[in-house]
Amino acid sequence: MNKITLVVVDCQHDFVEGGSLEVKGGLAAVGHIRELLLSGKVGRVVFTQDWHPKDHCSFAGQGGPWPSHCVRGTRGANIHPDLLQAVRKMNIYAEFLHKGKDQDREEYTAFEHLHDYADYHAYRAASAKTKKPEVMAFGKKEPVVVCGIAGDVCVLNTLKSLRPMCPAVFTQGTASLDGGQALNDYIREEGLQVIE
Numbered sequence: 001m002n003k004i005t006l007v008v009v010d011c012q013h014d015f016v017e018g019g020s021l022e023v024k025g026g027l028a029a030v031g032h033i034r035e036l037l038l039s040g041k042v043g044r045v046v047f048t049q050d051w052h053p054k055d056h057c058s059f060a061g062q063g064g065p066w067p068s069h070c071v072r073g074t075r076g077a078n079i080h081p082d083l084l085q086a087v088r089k090m091n092i093y094a095e096f097l098h099k100g101k102d103q104d105r106e107e108y109t110a111f112e113h114l115h116d117y118a119d120y121h122a123y124r125a126a127s128a129k130t131k132k133p134e135v136m137a138f139g140k141k142e143p144v145v146v147c148g149i150a151g152d153v154c155v156l157n158t159l160k161s162l163r164p165m166c167p168a169v170f171t172q173g174t175a176s177l178d179g180g181q182a183l184n185d186y187i188r189e190e191g192l193q194v195i196e
Ligand SMILES: [Zn+2]
Pocket: 050, 052, 058, 069, 070, 100
């Protein structure tokens, strides 16, 4: 069986217990993702990261809906070290995509601007304005599995943007602000595969 490509959404300190925008169950989700990484089933991992300037438009201080979180270069923006350690231990190929880098633009997915080719999907990610483009390509037969935080916000939007890949969802590796309702509804409506 082909090894899976695991997309790990925003498993950063600020989104787990103790962080500035903590999501209950975040640490438990990280623990389950770590187990999956150590299982030998993952061949490639793509980490997405909120990577905001300190005055990002989504912050309450700027009139946005969220408390300040994942300011680039701070501890809160770092990916949980248990996951990085598991990746290193298993020697898994890892890539990183930053999102929410422009002060005036919110991004709930790192996979915008799909370009469709015969053998693969290519996503041009993140800032179109100032940063160099980041391109992420997936083979059309590559089994993609999505997990991470928060299930009802960035995981949900990541799933929507990756929908042409028929992504599966590792639900144990998710934590949601709404208890999982929106994510489960989407999985059911779209008939997405769930992996345990
Ligand atoms: Zn954010």
